[in-house]
Amino acid sequence: MNKSINLRENLSGRLQMNMIHEICLLAHDDNRIKEEIYNLTIGKDERIAYNALWILSHFDSVATKWLYQKQNEIIDHTINESHVGKRRLLLSLLNQQPFHEDSLRTDFIDFCISKIPSAVEPYAIRALCMKLAYEQCKFYPELLTELNSCLDMLSQEPLSPALKSTRKNVMKKIMRKCPSLAK
Structure with missing residues (x-):
């Protein structure tokens, strides 16, 4: 070539x-x-x-x-x-x-969080949105609380092994950043 x-x-x-x-x-x-x-x-x-x-x-x-x-x-x-x-x-x-704290976009944070619980979205998109939501929310405890709630709702839903693993790993990161969210 x-x-x-x-x-x-x-x-x-x-x-x-x-x-x-x-x-x-x-x-x-x-x-x-x-x-x-x-x-x-x-x-x-x-x-x-x-x-x-x-x-x-x-x-x-x-x-x-x-x-x-x-x-x-x-x-x-x-x-x-x-x-x-x-x-x-x-x-x-x-x-x-x-992602940097001074250049976060709320529309993209909202996009990612909205895709996480969406059963119509493919698992890969949902998993990527979990990871990306964390990378953006990690700068603010109140956003981590919102993300944690969103991920917590998924505990009642049947998930693929990959989605379960991503959820678990993101929740671990959230708990390390914000130990007050531990139940």
Whole structure:
């Protein structure tokens, strides 16, 4: 593969792992390619957008840092995304990013908390929303109390093993941050 790769063409079909690795390797040190991949995630073609998100989810930790500057755009995209697979990938990208107390968005906190108890949401989205809600709420005891209540309500619901484990791990983090919530 050379530097003049046609990303749109390559992302329009079924992706093979070797192609994913090649594109990630090309993008590693080239912000122009990263930007092009990112821009394809918001296009009208569902397959290309999904595949572009899939590529971004395979970036190594160094290349992933480039996405930090796009956090607000990714959050907007996540909140408005109706395609479940794309929403899961967007949440996965956000799960790899740090959240800072001075730049939290209440609309995204509300989005995450609203998805946690939603039985219509896939387990992966619910689990990612648990993790992301904690990462945002950890700065404020009152938000941790709200998140803890939300997670507590799930104890009456049948959950997948992965969702149970995520819930348990997030609750442990909440208890470490806010021991007063222990019953």
